[in-house]
Amino acid sequence: MAAFVCGSSFVAGTLSIQGTEDKEARGCKFGLTRSAALKRPRALRMEVDEAYSPGQGFNRGPRSTPFLDAINSPTDMKNLSVSQLPKLAHELRWETIKAVSQTGGHLGASLGVVELTVALHYVFNTPADRIVWDVAHQAYPHKILTGRRHRMPTLRKYGGLSGFTKRDESEYDPFGAGHSSTSISAALGMATARDFSGKTNHCIAVIGDGAITGGMAYEAMNHAGSHNNRVIVILNDNGQVSLPTGTKSASGTKAAGALSEYTTRILTSRPFMDVRSVAKQLTKLMPSEMRQMAAQFDEYARGVVQQGGTLFEELGFYYVGPIDGHNLDSLTGVLQNVRDMPGNKPVLIHVRTEKGRGYAPAEAAFDKYHGVGKFNVSTGVQQKSTAATLSYTAIFAKALIEHAAIDRTIVGINAAMPGGTGLSMFGDKFPSRCFDVGIAEQHAVTFAAGLATEGYKPFCAIYSTFLQRGYDQVVHDVVLQRLPVRFILDRAGLVGNDGPTHHGTFDLAYMGCLPNIVIMAPSDELELQNMIATAVEIDDMPSVVRYPRGNGLGLDVIAQKFGTRRLEESNENMGRSLPIGKGRVIRRATSGNKPSPKGKRMSPKVALLSLGARLLNAVEAAEALEEVGVPVSVVDARFMKPLDKDLILKLADTHDVLITLEEGSIGGFGSHVLQLLTLEGKLDTGKLKVRPMVIPDVFIEQGSQTEQYEEAGLNTHHIVSTALRLVGREQEAIKYAKSSAIAVSESTIA
Ligand SMILES: Cc1ncc(C[n+]2csc(CCOP(=O)(O)OP(=O)(O)O)c2C)c(N)n1
Numbered sequence: 001m002a003a004f005v006c007g008s009s010f011v012a013g014t015l016s017i018q019g020t021e022d023k024e025a026r027g028c029k030f031g032l033t034r035s036a037a038l039k040r041p042r043a044l045r046m047e048v049d050e051a052y053s054p055g056q057g058f059n060r061g062p063r064s065t066p067f068l069d070a071i072n073s074p075t076d077m078k079n080l081s082v083s084q085l086p087k088l089a090h091e092l093r094w095e096t097i098k099a100v101s102q103t104g105g106h107l108g109a110s111l112g113v114v115e116l117t118v119a120l121h122y123v124f125n126t127p128a129d130r131i132v133w134d135v136a137h138q139a140y141p142h143k144i145l146t147g148r149r150h151r152m153p154t155l156r157k158y159g160g161l162s163g164f165t166k167r168d169e170s171e172y173d174p175f176g177a178g179h180s181s182t183s184i185s186a187a188l189g190m191a192t193a194r195d196f197s198g199k200t201n202h203c204i205a206v207i208g209d210g211a212i213t214g215g216m217a218y219e220a221m222n223h224a225g226s227h228n229n230r231v232i233v234i235l236n237d238n239g240q241v242s243l244p245t246g247t248k249s250a251s252g253t254k255a256a257g258a259l260s261e262y263t264t265r266i267l268t269s270r271p272f273m274d275v276r277s278v279a280k281q282l283t284k285l286m287p288s289e290m291r292q293m294a295a296q297f298d299e300y301a302r303g304v305v306q307q308g309g310t311l312f313e314e315l316g317f318y319y320v321g322p323i324d325g326h327n328l329d330s331l332t333g334v335l336q337n338v339r340d341m342p343g344n345k346p347v348l349i350h351v352r353t354e355k356g357r358g359y360a361p362a363e364a365a366f367d368k369y370h371g372v373g374k375f376n377v378s379t380g381v382q383q384k385s386t387a388a389t390l391s392y393t394a395i396f397a398k399a400l401i402e403h404a405a406i407d408r409t410i411v412g413i414n415a416a417m418p419g420g421t422g423l424s425m426f427g428d429k430f431p432s433r434c435f436d437v438g439i440a441e442q443h444a445v446t447f448a449a450g451l452a453t454e455g456y457k458p459f460c461a462i463y464s465t466f467l468q469r470g471y472d473q474v475v476h477d478v479v480l481q482r483l484p485v486r487f488i489l490d491r492a493g494l495v496g497n498d499g500p501t502h503h504g505t506f507d508l509a510y511m512g513c514l515p516n517i518v519i520m521a522p523s524d525e526l527e528l529q530n531m532i533a534t535a536v537e538i539d540d541m542p543s544v545v546r547y548p549r550g551n552g553l554g555l556d557v558i559a560q561k562f563g564t565r566r567l568e569e570s571n572e573n574m575g576r577s578l579p580i581g582k583g584r585v586i587r588r589a590t591s592g593n594k595p596s597p598k599g600k601r602m603s604p605k606v607a608l609l610s611l612g613a614r615l616l617n618a619v620e621a622a623e624a625l626e627e628v629g630v631p632v633s634v635v636d637a638r639f640m641k642p643l644d645k646d647l648i649l650k651l652a653d654t655h656d657v658l659i660t661l662e663e664g665s666i667g668g669f670g671s672h673v674l675q676l677l678t679l680e681g682k683l684d685t686g687k688l689k690v691r692p693m694v695i696p697d698v699f700i701e702q703g704s705q706t707e708q709y710e711e712a713g714l715n716t717h718h719i720v721s722t723a724l725r726l727v728g729r730e731q732e733a734i735k736y737a738k739s740s741a742i743a744v745s746e747s748t749i750a
Contacts, residue, residue, distance in 0.1 A: 057378035058360045061094030068095055073147050074121035074172075082122075085328040089118045093358045096140050099152035101377045104497070105163055108356040108369035109138035109208070112238050112325075116206070116351060117141040119331035120234075123339055124202055130174040130190050134183035134207040136164035138236075139173075146172035156497035158703025164501055178501020179466065180439050181214025183207050184233055188220055188346075191229040202339060204232045210241040210416060213257050213438030218315075221346075225316020228344040233317065235348055236325065237263050238355040241438060242416040244367035247424040248431040256416060256438040262311060267352055272324040275333025281320070312348045321350030326357060367419065387551040393490055395525045395552055396545075397422030398573040399532040400459055401429050407536065409457045413437065415444045421461035421490055441466050445473035445485070452483040457536065461488040464504025464546060465495075471510060478542050479514045485542050486535040487511075492521070492546035493613070493663030494695065494709060499702030504546070505695045508611075508668030511544050512640055518543040518580060519641040521612035521662075521669075525552030526566055527638070529575025537577045548613045548663060550705065561619045562586050562636070581642035586615065587622060589631035589655065603630045604656035604727045609648065611637045611669040614661040614714060621719035630727055640669045643676055652682040657726040659719065660692045670694050689726050693719065710741070717741065 055061060067088040071077055080088060093114045100107045118141075120131055126146070133139045143161065144152060148170060154160025165173035175186045183205035191203040207217060212235060224231050239245065241255040254261070273281075312319045320338060324330050331351070338347050355370075356362030361380025362369035375382040390398075404410040404426065416439040418424035427434035437444045441462055448458035467474065467489060478485045492504040511519055518538055522528035522545070531545045559565050563586065567576060589605045606625065608618040615636050622632035635651060637644060652658055658677075660670040670692025677683055677690060695712045709715050717740030724733035 055378070058380050059378045060358075061098065061377070062091055065091040065095060067091050068144070068149070071145060074126050074145055077118070077122050077145070080122070082329060082332050085115075085118050085122060085332065089114050089328065090358075092118065092141050092144060095144055095149065095152075097359050097377060099144075099155060100140065100372065101375050102153060103155040103157065104371075104373040104375075104383075105140070105156050106137035106370060107140075107359075107372050108240075108362050108365070108367070109135075109238075110140040111357050111359055111362055111369075112353040112355040113138045113206070113236060114141050114358070115326045115328050115331055116234070116236065116353065117145065119328055119335055120204065120206075121145050123332055123335040124204065127171045127174065129202040130187065130204065131172075132175045132183040132187045132190070132203070132205045133165050133177060134205065134211040135180045136173075136177035138206075138208070139165050142172070143170075146170055156499070156702050158701070158707045160702070162499055162702055163497060164499075176501070178498070179469065180211035181207070181216040183211070184217050184220035184224065184231070187233070188224050188227065188229060188231045191231045192227070195229050202230075202232060204234060206234045206236055209235065209237040209239065209255075209260055209263055210243075210439055213241060213259060213416065213440060215440060215442060221312070221315045221317065224346040227346075229346075230344045231346045232338060233346065233348045235263070235312075235321075235350045236353055237267065237322070237350060238353045238368075239264065240355045240368050240370070242436050243370055243419050244424075246366065247418040247436070248427040249418065249434045249436045250432050251436075252431075256436045259311075259438075263350065266350065267322050270322055272322055272327075272330065272352070273320065273334070274330055275337065278320055278323075278334045279337050312350075317346045317348040319348050319350065321348075321352075323349060323351045325351035325353035385551075389552040389554045390525065391422075391551050392522075392525065392528055392547045392549075393420070393422040394425070395528050395573075396461070396488060396490070396532060396547070397425040399529045399575060400426055402571060402574045403532065403536050404430055404433065407457065408433075409455060410536070411435070411448075411451055411456050411458045413444050413448050413451075413458055413460045415439055415441045415462055415466065417461075417463065417466075420463065421488070423461050441469035442473050445470040446477045448485040449473070449477040449481065449483050452478075452485050453481075457484065457486065457539070459486045459488055459535070461490065463502070464489040464492040464507040465502050467507060468510070474511070474542075475514060479517055482516050482541050484539045486538075487542065487544045488535075489544060489546035491549045493548045494700060494705055494712065495549045496705045496708065497702050500699035503695075503700065504548075505663070505665045506667075507544070507546055508640055508662060508664035509666065509671075512668055512672060516541045517641055518639065520545050520578075520639055522547055523610065523613055523615035523636050523638075524558045524562065524564075526555075526558055526564060526575065527636075528552075529573060530578050531575070531638075533575040534577040534580070538580070546612070548705075550613075553616060557616070561616060578638060581639045581644055583609075583635055583637040583639065583644040583647045585647075586619060586634040586636055587632070589633040590626070605631045605633070605654070606657040606659065606723045606727065607633045607635065607651040607655040608659050608661060608719065608723075609635045609637055609651060609673065610661040611640055612663050614663060617714070617716040617719055618661055620716045621723065624716070624720045625723055628724075628729075628732070630723060630729075632723070637669065640672060643672055645676060648673060648676060649680055649682065652677055652680075652688050656687070657689045657691075657723060659722060659726070660690075660694075661714070661719065662694060663714070665695050666692075666697055668694060691722055691726065693722060 068091040096110050151161050156163040164178045166176045167173055187203040187205035194201055241260050245255045246253045323334050355368035373383045412423045412426040412434045414421045414423045414436055418436050444460055448460040451458040489507050495502045520531045522531050528547055535543045535545055610618045618634045622634050625632045660673050662669040700708045700711050721733040721737040
């Protein structure tokens, strides 16, 4: 039977050297042996002590990082004593702040788990013990401690470190993430495999109070509670459930969900548990599993249940907590006790942390610095976006607000993303008609379906990537019943630095294969307004508007490139509804402005048929092609469903080359166009050459959107060279491709 060790004097392994630990750890930094470190000169000691003096403004970081410098892998941490861990945590926190200040990224969540990360790696034996970080946006300190410190300047950049955990990246990342609420299932699977193979390693899921609002977490707990495979779940409770928490919605400004209220009640009604009380509690469980049941029953009888903490117990977990997640004494002691606890019962450790902890601007921020751009560490000032136009997100929100002002049946629904979807703006105006359901995309979809059955107009605003979670609900609850739910899919296409977990590249394929649905993709912000107006009117079937991450083009560009202007009579934000399933011609191929270099023969005519925001690239490509004598028509399809069949068939009849463009994967718009052309026999004679330009069949890694579209082969010059090849000008195509390729930032490649 394992012995429980209580109190801060416990040190892992044989290195319990009270009173000498500081010296030993500091010695590491200077490459000294343990005994040499103990004898190091006074001057050296002073140099290291100064490392902890505060810096400028908000920069309270150390001037040097002796503890961190000594850690190449978590094994090196085992040399430290518990009393040294706060110093390591201090260095780790500032290392994280400084790294993210240079790259941007998810800062607040990482700052909240610095101590927890240190404690986990100190107590457990990774990588043999598996730590599964839920969402994994909080894993930067984990990356730094697990051999990736030197690569932090490449975080979220092209060729660099992922912003999430990733199996390919490190053996310390046993499970990749990005989408939430998966960690308990994954850890339970690992625990089950461990038991099958007779191993003894630990499997730990770290899940936030936001991520645990996702239904899958309960499916996993329900399973774990009835399963005899010990899994350890750490509930990281920081009160920040949605992004951001505190926006106005039908439930006021509280965090989304009753569960958050429940765990908050636990936190406020119980003092933090210290190591001693946890050990006492766990000791009561021995010697057998029977005793566990008895102890639990005992607590039940004494009314502890009513005080909270037992929802998890009811699900079959042993609940430990709440624990102060910034107190390394408690954390390490509790984790050691749980680690050594006998039996197979799953354990849930409830840890209270503060998002943004230790960096004043983050602690003060409304969103606790969830996601930040580059910033100045001393002033906390983030680099401002230089975009002169509004984001598509804001355009959508403003349009919806205008419609909702005159149509009281309009309702906005988001899944823990009020900020990212723009519905926080809608909630400000119409709180009672705005719903943040927590990270519960499946519920969001069916909740919207229910509203639609009663004649309401639900706008279900979910990022393209996250709607993947609610797909069966889309098919079974909405589309099959032909309910007019309006799906607003933001971040469609390649999304940049969040990388492959967040790309919205599949929705055209997964929504496009469904009958009875209207699918639209705007090419610019005026079109987005028009499509929102169209969606308001589509009341006999579901509809989709999908648009990219980023900003609108601006009215001047729209007028100059597409020849369209805001309609005089139209309200600034509202747009005007479009005829369903009708595209628009942006420019018609001339018979060739300039003579073809091949001589008298007229150049073949090219049609660029675009769905969504590649339209600008199509127009720029057409300009470049016409410069070299290739006549090009450009068409904005507007709708993927229904297709504008007449327009597409006419293009096929009057052009020699037809290229489709979209910000989506195989199986989307191009596939639908090809299906139409083949069924109509337009490819039978071999006269028409067709090329669907889609996002290729690979997962494109993190980087800027431009770099990603470069890799995808969907930037303007790719269109030009594809067209040149198809009109028989192969050599020019190769030359053009070489001269125009956009260089990816080599410096960021680790
Ligand atoms: C399925 C899914 N929906 C939405 C998101 C977007 N998202 C990322 S982090 C986050 C909040 C997570 O809260 P919590 O788990 O408490 O972590 P914290 O950031 O507060 O540490 C959300 C909604 C996601 N990653 N996955």
